[in-house]
Amino acid sequence: MTSIDWVAGNNVSELQIEILYDDAVLTPQNGGGSPAPVNGCLSGLSAPHSSSAFTACVIAPAGRIVLTVHSNFTLAALPTTNIGTITWDIAPGATVPSTEVLTANELDVTLTDNTNPPPATVFTAINGEVNIVAVSANLNVQPPNLNFGNQQTGTSSAPQNVTISNDGTDGVDLQVSGLAFATGTHYSWADVDCGPIPFTLADSESCDVAVTFSPTADGNHLDTLTVTSDAGTVTNDSVALDGTGVPGPQSTLSVSPSPLAFGTVDLGDMPDTGTITAENTGDAGSSLTISSVGYAGDTQFSILTDNCTSATLNQGDTCTVDVQFNAGSNGSYSGTVSFSSNADTNPNPAVNVTGTADSVASLSVNPPFGPVNLGSGPSGSALTANGSITNSGSASGGFSCSLGGPDAAIFSTNPSPLSGTVPASDSVDFSISCNLPAGAADGTTYNATLTCSSPDDQTFSGTHDLSCSVLNFVAVPVPTLHNWALILMAMLMLIAGGLGIRFFRA
Known part of the structure; x- marks a missing residue:
């Protein structure tokens, strides 16, 4: 016109x-x-x-x-x-x-x-x-660049606004038909006040959309947001986007002990249980989630209790997995307990599990190794204490005990020598005696040692420290009554009895 x-x-x-x-x-x-x-x-x-x-x-x-x-x-x-x-x-x-x-x-x-x-x-x-001449709307998108700086990977930035304007003056409306990213992997936009696409802007009218940076991986990420419209004139129609994903607090999954070694376990002590502890030893503020715990290997091992699967561990948190060793025959066995998680460091640790089943002797003595005082008695007497050696293992165990020390000749054992074999799940009784010499002075003390060991149980090894002492008894005279005193006492008792009878008859 x-x-x-x-x-x-x-x-x-x-x-x-x-x-x-x-x-x-x-x-x-x-x-x-x-x-x-x-x-x-x-x-x-x-x-x-x-x-x-x-x-x-x-x-x-x-x-x-x-x-x-x-x-x-x-x-x-x-x-x-x-x-x-x-x-x-x-x-x-x-x-x-x-x-x-x-x-x-x-x-x-x-x-x-x-x-x-x-x-x-x-x-x-x-x-x-x-x-x-052509008259048309004039599209202008500002700013031409947005820089989001560093943003922790896996989180979202604060939104930044992009303004879309119709800078035309000819009375021609501008219709915006699309907003699109070149890649769209790490950026998104949301409407602020433009309304749903397509939308229309009159001369000198503008509206905003908000762009958010949400990096899904570490590193620099570039993209472009382009606005599509029917504008005959375009001042600017795109925004260059720049942001860098950076790692946040890093989580680390640590497991202990590793390996889990049961050593040699007697068949009679089966089943045995060991515990694996998992911990987030990463940075403060970090978190991880264990998705699964599994076992593979010899069937003599199994997971008894699993407190880790689906557990979320913040820095310093722990969870446990109990592993059972249960063998029915002698042998060496092994397996692996594996963890799966989303930890930043060491996400999938594995713990080797080993153990040997054997029929072994397990000896113990009562009284336990240590001081044993047989007490005190008169010279020429014998003081005796009883004991026993017990085998809680599944194999027979031999033992041997010997007397020693300065006064070993004063002491004796029964049987003598004190040695032999204890059947599995059985015990052997014995006694220790202190033979006080005749004429020994009152208060004399005698000391000796009884040392025991076993070729079948290396843990059975120790010493009894034996002691006893002389305590002679002295006769103490007891006063007695004369005959006349006895007669007088009898008469008094009769009188008292008669009074009592009369009293109850009255």
């Missing part, structure tokens, strides 16, 4: 001209009908010209405007200021850019002094033109 104004020269009272145009490209805005009055063409006229029945501006026919101005027979001069405006609509298919010529031709001119014919210079044909 475009408009042109027209004016008259000095001393012009009446005129009639035609304006020729290409009606395939240009259409004067008009009131319709035939002939159709051109809107605004005579808007600047005043009396007497505006009141004349001969004044008109019409399309006759399409492609030609006839402009007639009559003074109503007064020959009054036309104003030399703007007399009217012709507004043209431009066909949608018009070539852009292009120029359309408006040709003006004189049909009749009357001067205020009615000179006839008028001077040759009264009308000068000045052709006009309409320059057709």
Whole structure:
């Protein structure tokens, strides 16, 4: 759409001209009908010209405007200021850019002094033109760059806004039909106040979307957000995105003991149990989750209790897995307990499990190795203490004990020597004696050692520290009553008894 104004020269009272145009490209805005009055063409006229029945501006026919101005027979001069405006609509298919010529031709001119014919210079044909240019919306996306800096991998940044604007001034709406990332792996956008796509922006209108950086892997991540629209003019339509994923607190899964060694276990002590402890020994603030715990290997081992599967361990937290060793025959056995987790370091540790089953002797003595005091007695007497050696193992165990020390000759064992074999799950009794010498002085103390060991049980080894002492007894005289005293006591008892009987009879 475009408009042109027209004016008259000095001393012009009446005129009639035609304006020729290409009606395939240009259409004067008009009131319709035939002939159709051109809107605004005579808007600047005043009396007497505006009141004349001969004044008109019409399309006759399409492609030609006839402009007639009559003074109503007064020959009054036309104003030399703007007399009217012709507004043209431009066909949608018009070539852009292009120029359309408006040709003006004189049909009749009357001067205020009615000179006839008028001077040759009264009308000068000045052709006009309409320059057709594209008018459109102007897309402008700002800022052109967003830098999110460092962001912990697996977390999301604070959103940063992108403004989408229609910077056009031609009254043409801008329609946005899409927003898309080049890759979209680590970035996302959310609407702030634009509304659902597609959305429309009028001249000078803008709205925002928010972009968030959520790195899924460590390292620098680049992307581009591009806005698609129907804008004829584009100032900027994309935003370059830059961010770096950095590791957060690192978790580490540690397991102990590793290996889990049961050593040699007697068949009679089966089943035996060992415990594996898992711990997050990583950085403060780190966390890990154990997804599974499994065992593979000899069937003599099995997981008895699993407190780790599905457990989440913050830094310093622990969980346990109990492993059972249960063999029915002698032999060496092995297996592996494996952990699976999402730990940053050592996510899938494995613990080797070993153990040997054997029929072994397991000896113990009562009284236990250590001080054994047989007590005190008169010289020439014997002091005795009883004991036993017990075998809780599944194989027979031999033993041997020997007396030693400064007074070993004072002590003896039964049996003597104290040695032999204890059957599995059985015991052997024995005694230890202290034979106090005759005539030994009161208070004399004797000391010796009884040392025992076993070729079948290396843990059975120790010493009894034996002691005993002399305590001679001295006879203490006991006073007795004379005969007359005994008679007197008997009489008193009879008297007392008689009084009691009489008392109860009364």
